[in-house]
Amino acid sequence: xxxxxxxxxxxxxxxxxxxxxxxxxxxxxxxxxxxxxxxxxxxxxxxxxxxxxxxxxxxxxxxxxxxxxxxxxxxxxxxxxxxxxxxxxxxxxxxxxxxxxxxxxxxxxxxxxxxxxxxxxxxxxxxxxxxxxxxxxxxxxxxxxxxxxxxxxxxxxxxxxxxxxxxxxxxxxxxxxxxxxxxxxxxxxxxxxxxxxxxxxxxxxxxxxxxxxxxxxxxxxxxxxxxxxxxxxxxxxxxxxxxxxxxxxxxxxxxxxxxxxxxxxxxxxxxxxxxxxxxxxxxxxxxxxxxxxxxxxxxxxxxxxxxxxxxxxxxxxxxxxxxxxxxxxxxxxxxxxxxxxxxxx
Numbered sequence: 001x002x003x004x005x006x007x008x009x010x011x012x013x014x015x016x017x018x019x020x021x022x023x024x025x026x027x028x029x030x031x032x033x034x035x036x037x038x039x040x041x042x043x044x045x046x047x048x049x050x051x052x053x054x055x056x057x058x059x060x061x062x063x064x065x066x067x068x069x070x071x072x073x074x075x076x077x078x079x080x081x082x083x084x085x086x087x088x089x090x091x092x093x094x095x096x097x098x099x100x101x102x103x104x105x106x107x108x109x110x111x112x113x114x115x116x117x118x119x120x121x122x123x124x125x126x127x128x129x130x131x132x133x134x135x136x137x138x139x140x141x142x143x144x145x146x147x148x149x150x151x152x153x154x155x156x157x158x159x160x161x162x163x164x165x166x167x168x169x170x171x172x173x174x175x176x177x178x179x180x181x182x183x184x185x186x187x188x189x190x191x192x193x194x195x196x197x198x199x200x201x202x203x204x205x206x207x208x209x210x211x212x213x214x215x216x217x218x219x220x221x222x223x224x225x226x227x228x229x230x231x232x233x234x235x236x237x238x239x240x241x242x243x244x245x246x247x248x249x250x251x252x253x254x255x256x257x258x259x260x261x262x263x264x265x266x267x268x269x270x271x272x273x274x275x276x277x278x279x280x281x282x283x284x285x286x287x288x289x290x291x292x293x294x295x296x297x298x299x300x301x302x303x304x305x306x307x308x309x310x311x312x313x314x315x316x317x318x319x320x321x322x323x324x325x326x327x328x329x330x331x332x333x334x335x336x337x338x339x340x341x342x343x344x345x
Contacts, residue, residue: 001040001064001071002028002054003078008037013059024050029235031072033082040072042233069222070229072237073269080270084238086182086209087125087161089301091240091272095338096301097331098163098182098211098274100128103315104147114308116154118324123331126182127151127160128303132171133315134188141314148178163211163303169198176202182209187216187244187279190227200234209238211274211303214258218246221261225269240272241265242303243294245280254282254320259294266298274301278320284310287322288330295337302334 002017009017014028017039021028026043041063051063068074089096099119104112116127129151132143148164155162163182166172167189175183183203189195190213199210210231214224228239243262245255257280262273275297277290291302307313307321322330 003061005061038078070225072232091300097124098126098303099124099306102305102317103130106144106147109150116158120158122324122328127162131164184211187213190215196230200231204235211240213242213244244276262297272300275299276303278305284322295334
């Protein structure tokens with residue numbers, strides 16, 4: 001990882017650095033931070049001669065060699081000072097809350113518009129809405145391209161940025177063209193490296209944030225963080241890690257809640273951690289407690305399913321979406337808990 005003496009290299013300096021690293025079979029990838037641009041060496045950076053030539057340049061402060069499977073996401077990376085902001089919240093400074101429906105019903109958009117306003121009033125910062133849905137049963141509702149229009153209309157009405165899951169290149173393009181500021185990678189695609197590369201390339205040079213769910217089948221923490229590295233290596237480090245429960249399920253819960261991994265992640269990576277309690281437990285009655293547990297473990301935010309009338313929803317909403325009233329109380333308690341634990345962060 002190349003750290004320049006100034007905030008960023010000039011085009012001429014980039015060209016000189018590029019010439020050196022390419023002669024050793026590597027390339028550089030600029031990673032634009034809020035204050036400083038760093039330059040990741042992509043490839044085998046262990047060649048001492050290459051390092052010596054780079055360090056000999058008058059405008060290079062130093063070369064950091066991080067012996068880690070995830071060089072950019074590693075807590076020792078210069079990106080440790082990188083900050084991600086969305087919905088008026090800078091993660092780490094304040095508790096981020098993402099809330100909304102599991103699935104947008106294109107036949108009943110009114111429910112989504114009502115939910116959007118209600119979650120805003122409850123204190124959410126980002127509006128969640130599923131345009132496309134991965135389904136185990138091929139005959140279940142898979143989502144609808146038209147719902148992207150409903151999602152963005154709700155954003156316009158409330159002023160909230162939105163989050164939606166994408167599962168392939170076509171959906172990715174539709175979401176970015178529509179102006180979705182937060183993309184979600186679901187648990188089933190968390191280890192789909194081709195999709196992660198496509199997303200990384202598509203969001204390079206943008207302010208787009210990517211919410212990366214943890215793999216359903218208990219991927220290791222290093223595997224989880226390395227999945228984020230696939231996205232960040234294209235130049236956009238705005239990646240948030242999202243534990244959401246794993247398989248096999250704990251009797252009574254939809255999945256095995258995994259909010260306890262938050263401090264373990266924070267020992268290895270600087271990336272913010274936003275926990276999804278809704279998919280973890282899979283039942284509305286258990287969501288508030290799981291959400292508070294996540295904050296107690298040190299989560300930077302929560303991603304919660306909510307619906308004005310859960311019984312009228314589709315997808316997972318009837319069983320695991322909480323009402324706006326419950327959401328508001330959960331947010332209130334979560335903020336109090338956040339304030340109690342914040343001094344120790």
